[in-house]
Each structure stands twice: as C-alpha cells, then as structure tokens.
Amino acid sequence: MMRTSLYIFITVLSLSLAAPTRATAQATATARQEILANPNLSGGNPAVYPEPTGVTYTRPPRGYKPCYLSAYIRHGSRFHWDTHGYSRPHQTLQKAHDADKLTPLGQHVYGIVDSLTRAADRRIGELTQIGARQHRGIAQRMVRNFPEIFRADVRVSARSSTAVRCALSMLNECWTIEGLCPKAVIRCNASEHDMSYINYEEPRMKAYRKRPESRQAFDDAYHRLLQADRLMGALFNDTAYVAHHVKKDQLFMELYSLANHVQNHDVYHDARGRNPQLDLFPIFTDDELYDWAKFINYYNYLTHGYNTQTLDKAPLTRASLLRNIILTADTCLASGRRNVTLRFGHDMVLMPLACLMHLGNCAAHADSPEELITEWRNYNIFPMAGNIQLVFYRKKNAPTLVKVMLNEREQTLPLHSDTAPYYPWHEVRAYYMGLLEQADTE
C-alpha cells in the first residue's frame, strides 16, 4: 500500500504539467517497458545522466528572483569502482576458456570482458570523459537557468569528497562556471575535513539495516529474482564444470553489472549510448533483465529508502548532510549577497538524501519489488552525476521561497503551497528540522 500516494499523484500531475514530453512517457511507460527499451537503466546507479532535454520549468511567482543555489551532486560516469568488477568475471571466463569449456557465446563474452578489463587498467573508479561532460553540462545549465545568481560577484563555494572522481567532477563544473562567469569568486576544496557531511553515515541509523526483517526481505527477493542457470548453460558447454568451478550467481551479477557499466566507458557509442561491439545486454533474456533490475531497485530501497523493514530510519543515515544544507543556507541567505554552494559526493548519499527530503515520490513505501518499481525507480534518483539542487528565490518584503530539483527536474514536497514547486523556505526548513529532530531524539 502506498502511503504517499497523494504526493505521488501530485508529483506526476506537476511533472505532466511542467514537462509534458518526459512526464507523459513516465506516466504511461511501465518500468518493464522503460527498461527493455533502454537496458542501460536496468542497473540503476550505472545509468548515464539523463540530460534534461525537453524539460520546462514553472515560472516563479511574480517578482521573485533566484538568489542562492545549494546542491549535492554525485560524481559523473566512471569506470567500475571495484577492481574485482572486472577481474573476477575475467578470471572465471579465462579459466573456462583455458579448459575449453566456453560455448561460442561464452567466447564472445570473454572477449568483451577482456576488452573492458584492459580499458580499465589503472583507471578503476576514475571519472571518464563522459562523466566530465555531464558536469560541464550541469554547470552550463545552472548558469543559463539562473543568470540572476551567476552575476559579477557571486561567490561559489565548492566542496568534494576525497574520492578523486568527485574532485574531478567538481573541477569540471567549476572551470565551466569560471569560463561562463569570469568574475565569479570560486573556492573549492576536497578535504577529509568536510567528509562529516559529504559522505557520513549516522551509525545509530545505519544499525537499523541489520534488522532481521530487512535481511529477510532481501533474501526473499534475491532467491526469487536471480535465476542464473539458463545463462550459465548458454556460456559454458559443460554443466559439471559449472557446478564445480563457477560461482554462477556471482558471475550473473558481475556480467549484469559490467553490461551496465559499458555506457560509462569512453568508447564508441551508438545513438542509444551503447557500443554494439561491447554490448553485453543481449546475453540476458527480457525476463532476466527485468527481474534483476527489480531486485537492485528493491535492494536500493531497503538500504536507503523509507521502508518498514528499517522502521523508516534508513534515510536518516544522511541527517548530517541535510543539516549542513540547512545551516549553510541560513548563512548564505543572511549574507545578503549571491552565493552558490556545491557539494560533490556519491550515489549512496544522494539517494537517502532524496528520500529524506521527500522529493516527489522518493519517500514512497512498497511491500514488494513489483509494487515498488511501479513508482520508485532508482535510475530516476541516482544516475551518474545525479544531483539535488535547491534554488532560493527572494522578493522584497516577502518570504523567501525554495524550489528543489532532482536531476534538474522540479520536485514537489509534502507541504501545501499555492505556488508549488516553489515553497516558503521557513516552512520547508521547519519540516526538515522536524525530521532531523527525530534522528536526534532517537
């Protein structure tokens, strides 16, 4: 049962008003249709950034001008973050190849995995040029959409996680802003000092993930949705060899993950962002592709979303980030000058933050992977370079308003506003502070 169905309804409604092209597609396409039409979405967090083409924005209420922008931005497209993501499937297939246990399809897959592994040599987890371009695009649109903020003396304060891919994401956004707005005063840093909000999990909230109910839900979905036997039969020519030498579930997951990562490599891409020569999606059936997408989506939800299994605590793991956003906004709004605060970090922070902030339908609940994916889709929340932007608007002698965008798409908040998606900041602030107090009093 969807507790937040009203908000979802409002979101869908507002999206369909604000962005007819995409919203129509979103409202009508089932997740299965969306994923089979574009398998690059199936893995969730490896999805490339969905450029906001065709998105239109609601005009702010009369007389209001943007004065401050605050953002949390995930790094852009990268190589697989884990060296085992390449090396383990490579070793499995190499051993089978040497033992002459691969089918022609298995040989073909081995060739692709070998190519990807070589491409990633000494580049594990590194930002690719595709990722760099995503950030340049985000920065360009920031400057273009909010010219009132990016004027002569705007101060841009950028902070990054200490992961180099995040620092390079920051660099690409910052030099783009500097080129478009040469008089901006930009200061950036990537320091352990700022990790307490850029990438910090509240341990007391994190502990709720270990509840048996959470583990049970995970196990049930895993065993029901992962069916690796057919694929193993297609890749290997000897079932006894597979039984003795291949961790079939693991290999299934590794190949699924690699299939999803190809879109982030700087290699030739076709119009759909896929390199036909390196495409691993055809080795999966439609059902396999969709079932495992449902599992990953559900897993992300159990880890980061509002779910009964963790007693609705999971999003509060990132309370320190929301607190930083609020307190920094207090300072910047009080300063009386134009400011921009950029934070660069990770998907595992962005997703719980989107849920915690109750953006659109991110705070939805669901009882099963099937029910969840009808409305709550990980690829809409934390693709590569996924980002949450809070844009503050000011009018003389009127309350400051805030608009929140997820991946540059306007979001509704669970508050009444005659001017949605523009909300009075003091109300939003009070709402979020109330949520944070829950975490404090826990």
Add this chain to the structure above:
Amino acid sequence: MNRILLLALLSTGCLAASAQKPARQEIMEDLNRTATNLYAYPTPQGITYTKPPRGYKPFHISAYARHGSRFHASADKYTYPLDALARADSAGRLTPLGREVLLTIDTLYRMAHKRIGDLTQVGADQHRGIARRMVRNYPEVFRGTVHVEARSTPILRCVMSMANECMELKRLHPDMTLQCNASHHDYDYLNNHDSCLAHLYAQGQAAHSFREYSRRTVHPDRLMAALFNDPQYVSEHVNQQELMPYLFSMAAIVQNLDLTPQEADRYNLYRIFTPDECFDLWKRWNYRWYLRHAFSPLTHNEVPYMEAHLLRNIILTADTCLASGRRNVTLRFGHDINVMPLACLLHLDDYAFSSDDPDAVAEHWRSYKITPKATNLQFVFYRRKGAPDMVKVLLNEEEMRMPLDSPHAPYYYWSDFRKYCEDILHKADEVLHKYQSR
C-alpha cells in the same frame, strides 16, 4: 644581434650576481627561505625576460608544476613536537616560553585537523598566479581555440592545484578547450617512485655524510634550556637531536597557512631560534634534499636519472604537439621530488653542482630556489615560419641556461635541445640498466 648579446650578458650577469650572494645573506633577508621545500612560492617580481629572436612567437607550452602550499603532509610533524612538549608540561618541566610554544603547536595542529596534506588557499592562489602570468606572458599561445591538456597525480593537493590553475586559465580565456585527469594511469611519468636510485641517499657514504653533517649543524642545548626548566628531565626524556628539527619544521609550515598577518606573527616560531641556528638547520635540511635528488659524488652522480621517464614524456608529448600544427598547452601536476631531480638532470643554471662538501652545496645549490611550494618547470616553444623551432626553459618563471650552445640563449633550437635530452636519456638507460641487472 648586439642587442641580444648585450641582453644575454646582462642576464648572465644577473644570474652570476644572484649566485654570488652568500647563502647566509640571502637567508637572513627572509628567514622563510630556511623552509627549503616548505618555502611558499615566491611570486616573481621584477623579472625581465629576454626577447626571443626576431620573428619568433611562442605557440606551445609544456609544464610540470608541484602542488602549492599545504598543511604538513604527515601527522607526526605535528604530533611529535606536540607530544614531547605536552609530556613535559604535564610533568611541570616547561618554561613560560616552552608553554607558549606548546600552545602555538597545539593551535597549528588543530588547524590541521583532518586537513593533513591538504592544499591551503595560499597554495590555490599560487597556482592561480602562475596561470595568470602564463596567459599574460604568452598571449600568442592563449588565443582562439587553444587546447589545454592537464594531468595530475591522484594526490588531492595536486588535483586541487590543477583545478585552480585550470579555473584561472578558463576565466582568462573562456574560448580554450580543456581536458584534465588525475589517474593512476599517468603515474609512471608524473611520479615514479620505483626507481632504485631513489634510495641511494640512505646508503653508504651518503648516509654517513648526512649523519656527520647533522652532528655539526644541530646544536639543541640553548633551545632546550629555553624551553625546558630541568636539564635532567631533558637528558632523560627528550630526544633533542630530533625535537629541534621538528620544531624548525613547524616554524617553516606557518607561511603556508591561511592566516592574517597578525595570526602569522602570533604563530611565528622562527623567533625561538637564533639566526645561527636557523642557518645551520637550513644547511642540514638543504643537504638532505641535495643528497636525495641531486648529482653528488656520494651517490655516484646518478640520482637525477630517476626522472628519465618524465623527461621522455616531455619530449614525446612535445613531438606530438609540435606536429599537430595547432596551439596546445600541456600541464602536469606532481611533486617536489620530481622537479628537483629533473632540474638537476637538465643541468639548469648551477643545479647540476656536484660536491661532497655540504657547506659548498649550501653556496651553490639552494633548495628554496628549486622546490618552493608550487615550483614549476615551463618549456615554452617558439616558432617562426621557415625557421627551426626554439625552446626556452623556465624554473619558477625564471629563464634558465643549460650547457648547450646557442647564439640566442636562453632560447635554444629545439632540435639541439632534443638531442641534448636524448643523450641524457641514453645515459639514463645505462644507469638504470646497471641497477636493474644487479
């Protein structure tokens, strides 16, 4: 021609003059110089550049820059002196001056909390300045759609140095295209630590020579008596020979922090040292860097060859950029331990000086000139239609001369310079092969 000759003479004269200034005098003019590789980048002032030969215009720049000013890169630089003084304080063995010093170090350590090795804003500004002068001094390069290709080691202070230089370039010339990366993939030439040559300084005669020189230059008795109220406590609980250089290193770091002038004055630790102590401690520190990275008979005059891979990358990348026919800038960001050997390897100025006399080293080879924070080597290429390309080498934005014939020095024909580098690389191959086959 006469004019160039005159300029060359004048500039040689300047170099000679600066080389002739005794080290002690130069250091007393600015005690911050005793910081050796912690010396904050000296913004070039009053430098006049030799005009290129008639008709030549700059069209390509290739550079290697060290990260800018940072916090100390290892926590023990703070914790060692802090613990030594805190222990003595708990035992009631500090003088009022000792307690003041403890307070200062405690403050500096708190500033560095979770910022060990981070670039400071002072460092960020150094790189913005370097970029600004690059654009100002070579406007012919930064025209139209010049392409800038930047690479950094994956160490964050280097990445942030690259960020600041690139942002400043983009600000000044928005039309340029820019691509940057910080990858382990480029580590082979940006910061190769694998060389067996990197460890020669810690062996045999070199290690012995440094130990001897340390004994001659570290005289902690006066300072210890000023900080501690109990000589017996000092002799039983304090490693004076270690503590004194640690305190000196704390004094050195202050110039790199983001402090107001009042704060910088308050935290100035040079005041606890006498001028003689400062000079002696600098000589020791300078000698250590010299043995680690320069041509010394005690390390068989071989250490600088460890930067052969970087020199090779500079040459091969230049080959590509010169052949491309378009304007390019290649920026590399790394570490002092790469710039030092490379400056020596190229025999820039007097930096190939080789001697086993540490005092003579101090007069010829001064680390604060070679590797201050943000130290950088720039190779600026000049072209004239129908004439051979030329190159000029700058260390910290000062023109450098090399033992290479040129009627236009500091401008050298690229083909001559390339051959000069090839010869160095052949020699490097021999040296490295010798160690690898052992």
